[in-house]
Amino acid sequence: MSGERRRARPRCTAWTLRVLDRLGAPPEEQVAYIRRVGVGTDELLLEFDDVVFGAKAMLYDGLLSASEFEALRRVEVRAESVDAGGTGIWTDAAVAEAAEWSALRSVAGTVKSELAEAWELWEYLE
Secondary structure (H helix, E strand, O other): OHHHHHHHHHHHHHHHHHHHHHHHHHHHHHHHHHHHHHHOOOHHHHHHHHHHHHHHHHHHHOOOOOOHHHHHHHHHHHHHHOOOOOOOHOOOEEEEHOHHHHHHHHHHHHHHHHHHHOOOOOHHHO
16 A cells, blocks of 8 residues: 555545535535535435545555444445435435435434544544
């Protein structure tokens, strides 16, 4: 593994926590975010897909532990349940009211706190 990849870890972990923070945010903050950046609701999940892709590489390179990766997998399972919710799951109302979104917010918030503590990124803990 290159020194460049090892140096990228802090940026990747902070970015991961920011994405988890958005996934765990209250629905009105999530809707405000997607409107501010001018994308569809699915962008919240697409950003997390990018996290998982990067996490796989970090796991392979030894920069992420198996337990840290499994924590992200818990979020991924909930994200997949949102994605399976059909076209109605992508509305602002669904973000606020659907059980799938609520479950995703809950696990994302928990995993964000677990990883922030493990990575000693205290500024991400509430």
